[in-house]
Amino acid sequence: xxxxxxxxxxxxxxxxxxxxxxxxxxxxxxxxxxxxxxxxxxxxxxxxxxxxxxxxxxxxxxxxxxxxxxxxxxxxxxxxxxxxxxxxxxxxxxxxxxxxxxxxxxxxxxxxxxxxxxxxxxxxxxxxxxxxxxxxxxxxxxxxxxxxxxxxxxxxxxxxxxxxxxxxxxxxxxxxxxxxxxxxxxxxxxxxxxxxxxxxxxxxxxxxxxxxxxxxxxxxxxxxxxxxxxxxxxxxxxxxxxxxxxxxxxxxxxxxxxxxxxxxxxxxxxxxxxxxxxxxxxxxxxxxxxxxxxxxxxxxxxxxxxxxxxxxxxxxxxxxxxxxxxxxxxxxxxxxxxxxxxxxxxxxxxxxxxxxxxxxxxxxxxxxxxxxxxxxxxxxxxxxxxxxxxx
Amino acid sequence: xxxxxxxxxxxxxxxxxxxxxxxxxxxxxxxxxxxxxxxxxxxxxxxxxxxxxxxxxxxxxxxxxxxxxxxxxxxxxxxxxxxxxxxxxxxxxxxxxxxxxxxxxxxxxxxxxxxxxxxxxxxxxxxxxxxxxxxxxxxxxxxxxxxxxxxxxxxxxxxxxxxxxxxxxxxxxxxxxxxxxxxxxxxxxxxxxxxxxxxxxxxxxxxxxxxxxxxxxxxxxxxxxxxxxxxxxxxxxxxxxxxxxxxxxxxxxxxxxxxxxxxxxxxxxxxxxxxxxxxxxxxxxxxxxxxxxxxxxxxxxxxxxxxxx
Ligand SMILES: Nc1ncnc2c1ncn2[C@@H]1O[C@H](COP(=O)(O)OP(=O)(O)OP(=O)(O)O)[C@@H](O)[C@H]1O
Ligand SMILES: [Mg+2]
Numbered sequence: 001x002x003x004x005x006x007x008x009x010x011x012x013x014x015x016x017x018x019x020x021x022x023x024x025x026x027x028x029x030x031x032x033x034x035x036x037x038x039x040x041x042x043x044x045x046x047x048x049x050x051x052x053x054x055x056x057x058x059x060x061x062x063x064x065x066x067x068x069x070x071x072x073x074x075x076x077x078x079x080x081x082x083x084x085x086x087x088x089x090x091x092x093x094x095x096x097x098x099x100x101x102x103x104x105x106x107x108x109x110x111x112x113x114x115x116x117x118x119x120x121x122x123x124x125x126x127x128x129x130x131x132x133x134x135x136x137x138x139x140x141x142x143x144x145x146x147x148x149x150x151x152x153x154x155x156x157x158x159x160x161x162x163x164x165x166x167x168x169x170x171x172x173x174x175x176x177x178x179x180x181x182x183x184x185x186x187x188x189x190x191x192x193x194x195x196x197x198x199x200x201x202x203x204x205x206x207x208x209x210x211x212x213x214x215x216x217x218x219x220x221x222x223x224x225x226x227x228x229x230x231x232x233x234x235x236x237x238x239x240x241x242x243x244x245x246x247x248x249x250x251x252x253x254x255x256x257x258x259x260x261x262x263x264x265x266x267x268x269x270x271x272x273x274x275x276x277x278x279x280x281x282x283x284x285x286x287x288x289x290x291x292x293x294x295x296x297x298x299x300x301x302x303x304x305x306x307x308x309x310x311x312x313x314x315x316x317x318x319x320x321x322x323x324x325x326x327x328x329x330x331x332x333x334x335x336x337x338x339x340x341x342x343x344x345x346x347x348x349x350x351x352x353x354x355x356x357x358x359x360x361x362x363x364x365x366x367x368x369x370x371x372x373x374x375x376x377x378x379x380x381x382x383x384x385x386x387x388x389x390x391x
Numbered sequence: 392x393x394x395x396x397x398x399x400x401x402x403x404x405x406x407x408x409x410x411x412x413x414x415x416x417x418x419x420x421x422x423x424x425x426x427x428x429x430x431x432x433x434x435x436x437x438x439x440x441x442x443x444x445x446x447x448x449x450x451x452x453x454x455x456x457x458x459x460x461x462x463x464x465x466x467x468x469x470x471x472x473x474x475x476x477x478x479x480x481x482x483x484x485x486x487x488x489x490x491x492x493x494x495x496x497x498x499x500x501x502x503x504x505x506x507x508x509x510x511x512x513x514x515x516x517x518x519x520x521x522x523x524x525x526x527x528x529x530x531x532x533x534x535x536x537x538x539x540x541x542x543x544x545x546x547x548x549x550x551x552x553x554x555x556x557x558x559x560x561x562x563x564x565x566x567x568x569x570x571x572x573x574x575x576x577x578x579x580x581x582x583x584x585x586x587x588x589x590x591x592x593x594x595x596x597x598x599x600x601x602x603x604x605x606x607x608x609x610x611x612x613x614x615x616x617x618x619x620x621x622x623x624x625x626x627x628x629x630x631x632x633x634x635x636x637x638x639x640x641x642x643x644x645x646x647x648x649x650x651x652x653x654x655x656x657x658x659x660x661x662x663x664x665x666x667x668x669x670x671x672x673x674x675x676x677x678x679x680x681x682x683x684x685x686x687x688x689x690x691x692x693x694x695x696x697x698x699x700x
Binding site: 048051052053072073074078079080082084086088089090099100103104147157 | 587589590592593594595596597598599600603607608611612614
């Protein structure tokens with residue numbers, strides 16, 4: 001059990017590439033922290049530095065209050081689960097799980113007891129004498145978990161442990177990982193680029209971009225109060241809608257019409273010194289079919305007419321997609337997000353509005369409908385810095 | 392690699408379809424040229440040597456040629472020369488292959504970790520292997536000749552290492568090791584490349600130091616490559632001829648079995664005994680190969696629980 005503190009930790013590779021820049025994160029004892037971000041943002045590098053598999057260029061890493069920059073991985077008392085599982089193919093499941101214990105010279109009886117216990121927890125008992133090559137993906141994943149938990153280390157590090165599983169198994173294993181972590185209450189750092197995993201698993205989430213931490217916070221906090229455009233666009237699925245807007249006299253002119261802002265937002269914008277040209281962000285669930293909104297509430301929002309292009313009924317909700325007139329919001333952060341999601345090349349990529357309406361809505365494909373959204377939920381971003389001006 | 396061998400259709404299945412029959416015929420035709428060439432260049436000489444080994448046939452007394460069955464083999468195997476040559480051969484083989492394995496592994500590990508000039512390093516390392524053995528052997532011979540050799544001059548006055556059994560064999564081993572370690576190193580390097588980096592990182596986090604990573608992860612994973620390298624080198628070393636021929640001519644108890652066969656065939660002109668020796672060497676080599684191949688079977692991952700061997 002230990003807390004892990006990264007103090008201005010930086011990694012520069014010999015070829016000059018700056019992979020991780022001045023990361024400051026303090027992870028409490030027993031906390032489950034997620035490192036999330038698009039591919040190549042330095043998540044694995046950060047994790048490897050905590051594990052001791054990569055040298056730290058500058059800054060300090062403390063585990064349990066002690067500086068460990070110079071310590072070899074084996075002296076850091078941590079266990080790691082790899083994306084490839086990295087099971088030893090020449091050993092049986094039992095030998096794989098016993099390996100770290102054997103190396104630390106634990107006596108045979110204790111090893112057998114611990115391996116059996118871990119196998120029971122992970123439902124691997126009947127596979128103990130098989131080899132990794134003969135196991136299914138999910139079973140291999142559990143063996144990798146088992147090898148990590150037998151040692152009762154002071155921290156778990158996991159690098160995309162579920163990304164090689166199919167969707168259904170991934171959901172199953174996600175709850176499994178969460179269950180095990182809760183049960184053992186071991187400090188855990190978990191790397192993923194899947195924002196659903198980030199939202200559901202962690203006590204806190206660290207969002208990274210290009211080696212720089214963008215925001216650290218509880219999943220709900222990141223969702224409700226993203227610090228900048230990047231976090232806003234990265235967290236949430238389907239993601240937030242962005243469009244350009246113009247601020248004038250306490251109101252916002254957008255492609256969806258004029259939005260008169262509530263006092264809270266207006267004063268926040270004023271104190272932040274907002275420019276007149278801004279980017280407006282709205283989450284899909286903050287839209288509603290105007291027919292389903294109480295009369296008293298309508299005035300607090302904005303209503304606009306639109307033609308539904310595509311409708312996906314989920315049973316519980318309806319996702320309705322519209323095209324927006326006018327330019328799309330442009331910023332380097334949004335372009336990067338689009339590139340990561342692979343939507344940069346789509347013609348309607350950033351110019352589409354995604355809304356989530358109640359199932360009772362009568363919206364139909366190709367038909368006009370009046371849509372309402374809550375002005376209090378509007379987020380306003382500075383296009384040049386990407387900063388959230390309303391948070 | 393762990394999947395059971397595919398079920399072969401039962402031999403002699405009478406109801407095999409016409410198409411399958413035609414296909415088999417075509418296969419036979421396509422293989423025929425290779426089979427004929429193989430028969431001509433290997434089976435015939437081997438068969439002829441076997442035949443010769445069953446004859447009393449000395450070129451100095453050609454009229455005494457007659458069929459004697461296995462008595463040539465009896466003569467060889469009950470003779471002190473054969474067993475002394477056999478002991479020398481086995482000793483040289485075991486010692487040189489063991490040293491080559493250790494050195495080759497070290498070299499391979501270094502080359503694997505080298506970050507710059509990989510191609511150059513690998514080419515340089517191969518130079519000894521590219522040299523003609525006889526030429527290299529002569530240079531070793533000069534080096535160890537008292538008076539003229541730069542290595543012999545390092546020894547105390549009056550010592551002539553190539554004229555004493557153990558020192559001479561040590562020089563033979565040295566020449567062999569110098570020449571073939573690069574080959575071993577390259578074979579092992581190919582095996583090293585098969586050990587995934589993640590596995591070594593996992594072992595590092597699991598608490599394995601460099602030595603434990605080598606013995607518990609790298610070597611077991613490289614077992615197939617190591618066995619192939621050992622097989623090649625053992626077969627090669629067992630037939631050692633040129634180094635010994637040049638360095639000592641097989642004098643002073645340094646003759647290998649190949650030297651013994653050569654002496655009988657081409658110095659004593661005894662075709663019967665010489666052929667019997669050659670065939671015996673052939674059988675020894677076959678036994679070595681068989682043992683290694685059995686070893687491969689057991690080494691295939693997943694075929695047998697670890698720890699039994
Ligand atoms: N050995 C190395 N030498 C030089 N640059 C490297 C090295 N390893 C990684 N990088 C660079 O460091 C950056 C961060 O890499 P890292 O592997 O941490 O990304 P990641 O966030 O884990 O991405 P992914 O989600 O694709 O796994 C990348 O731009 C990568 O090109
Ligand atoms: Mg990674």
